[in-house]
Amino acid sequence: MLISMSKMLKVAKKGHFAVGAFNVSSSMLMRAVVEEAEATQTPAIIAIHPDELQFITNEFIAYVLEKIHRSPIPFVLHLDHGGSLADVERAVHAGFNSVMIDGSKLPYEKNIALVKQVVDLMHPIGVAVEGELGTIGDTGNSIEGGATKVIYTNPEQAVNFIEKTGADSLAVAIGTAHGIYPKGFKPALQMNILRDIVERTDSPLVLHGGSANPDNEIAQAVTIGIQKINISSDIKHAFYVKCREVLKNQELREPNQIYPKCIEATKHVVRQKMQLFNSIGKSSNYFAE
Numbered sequence: 001m002l003i004s005m006s007k008m009l010k011v012a013k014k015g016h017f018a019v020g021a022f023n024v025s026s027s028m029l030m031r032a033v034v035e036e037a038e039a040t041q042t043p044a045i046i047a048i049h050p051d052e053l054q055f056i057t058n059e060f061i062a063y064v065l066e067k068i069h070r071s072p073i074p075f076v077l078h079l080d081h082g083g084s085l086a087d088v089e090r091a092v093h094a095g096f097n098s099v100m101i102d103g104s105k106l107p108y109e110k111n112i113a114l115v116k117q118v119v120d121l122m123h124p125i126g127v128a129v130e131g132e133l134g135t136i137g138d139t140g141n142s143i144e145g146g147a148t149k150v151i152y153t154n155p156e157q158a159v160n161f162i163e164k165t166g167a168d169s170l171a172v173a174i175g176t177a178h179g180i181y182p183k184g185f186k187p188a189l190q191m192n193i194l195r196d197i198v199e200r201t202d203s204p205l206v207l208h209g210g211s212a213n214p215d216n217e218i219a220q221a222v223t224i225g226i227q228k229i230n231i232s233s234d235i236k237h238a239f240y241v242k243c244r245e246v247l248k249n250q251e252l253r254e255p256n257q258i259y260p261k262c263i264e265a266t267k268h269v270v271r272q273k274m275q276l277f278n279s280i281g282k283s284s285n286y287f288a289e
Contacts, residue, residue, distance in 0.1 A: 002065070003074045003286065005098035005128035006168055008043060009204035012227040015285050017278040018207075021045035021078060022270060023232035025052035028259050029239060030064060032266035037073045039267075041283040042274045044073070045098075047080040047230060050087045053094070061094040074286045078130075080230065088118055092127055100130040100171070108157065115165040123166070130206060133161050134173025150175060155196040162203045169204040169228065172197055174221070176209030189217045191224060198225035206230070218276055231273050238269040 012019050024030040024046055037044040046064060048056070061077075068075040078098040079091035088099045101118040103111035115131040122129050134153035153172040162170055174190045197205065206228040207221055218229065242265035243258065252258050274280050 001071060001074055002068050002097060003076060004126070005045075005076045005078065005130075007286070008045065008074060008076050009169055009227045011285050012043075012279070012282075013202075013204055013225075015282060016223070017282055018222045018226050018229045019043050019045055019279055020270070020273050020277055021047040021080070021206075021228055021230045022235060022273075023047045023049060023052065023080060023230070024064075025049075025056055025236075027060075027063065028263050029235060029266060030067065032235065032239070032263045033270055034067050034071060034073075034075075035263075036267040036270040036274070037075070038071060040271060040274060041073065041281045042279050043075070043283050043286060044274075044279075045076045045078050045228065047078045047232070048091075048096075049080045049232075050082060050090075053079075053091065058090070058094040061096070065095050073283050076128075080232075085118065085121075088122070092122070092125070097126070098128040098130070100132070102132050102171075104132040104135050104171075104173075108161075112161060112164050115161075115167055119166045128168040129166075130169045130171060131161065131165055131167040132171035132173075132206075132208070133158055152190060152193055153197060155193065155200055158197050159200045162201055167203075169206050170201075171206040171208050174207070176207060176213060189213065189221060191217075191220060194221060194224050194226070204228065215276055219278075222277055229273075229277055231270075234273070235266050235269050239263075239266045241265070 008019055022033045022044060024033055033044055064077060076098050077096045079096050080100055081102045082088045082099050083102055088101055091099055099122060101115055103114040119129045135151040150173055158170060174193050204227040205225060207226045208230045239262045242262045246258050246261055
């Protein structure tokens with residue numbers, strides 16, 4: 001079933017868990033997320049980046065919505081890192097019910113103005129809006145991009161940003177980066193910044209760049225107060241590592257021979273992330289509301 005992002009994150013906040021936002025850019029990745037969510041009775045967010053949408057086309061979204069509407073599990077269809085009003089409008093016309101407008105690289109006041117403009121346009125039609133304050137790092141191997149230097153979210157600005165924009169959720173920068181971290185690189189999340197933000201606002205908080213971070217740090221972030229965590233590179237990495245392994249047998253050419261094992265490998269990662277976010281089996285929480 002398709003539910004609002006506001007409800008998805010409100011219930012997560014009340015239940016002290018985070019919901020995984022999984023980037024899907026193929027029917028195989030989509031199947032892995034939906035089928036694992038259904039098997040474990042776990043709420044999930046289907047996230048699609050504008051570049052991914054450009055590749056899969058608006059018509060693919062009809063398939064996504066069909067899968068979601070027929071499922072007994074709560075889902076949200078979310079635009080990840082919309083970079084412009086045009087990105088947002090395309091997504092909404094295709095059927096997304098939640099959008100992110102990323103003005104994090106803009107000067108502070110321009111970021112506020114952009115997010116508020118999108119909020120003013122989206123709220124009357126029931127579409128939730130996520131903003132971002134601070135910057136997420138870029139490892140150079142992810143479609144989501146990022147900044148060469150992480151600018152941590154200022155807790156005082158976070159409160160002001162939410163009040164001035166009316167955003168439904170805020171992506172915070174506490175030291176993560178998009179993509180798979182280079183060998184030997186050990187990220188360390190700034191939990192003190194997250195605690196400060198949580199103490200100042202009741203707004204749902206989002207963590208981008210959730211792939212490849214130490215499990216204990218991600219679990220700690222959920223305990224402190226993160227309600228949505230974005231996962232893209234980890235599930236794609238699992239899918240294509242298995243795909244390369246399967247294709248070592250050069251005789252295989254049929255999709256139904258190649259992809260089932262790849263989907264299963266992806267499901268394994270999806271489940272591991274859901275366990276880490278403490279969201280396994282939490283679908284029932286939404287029916288109690």
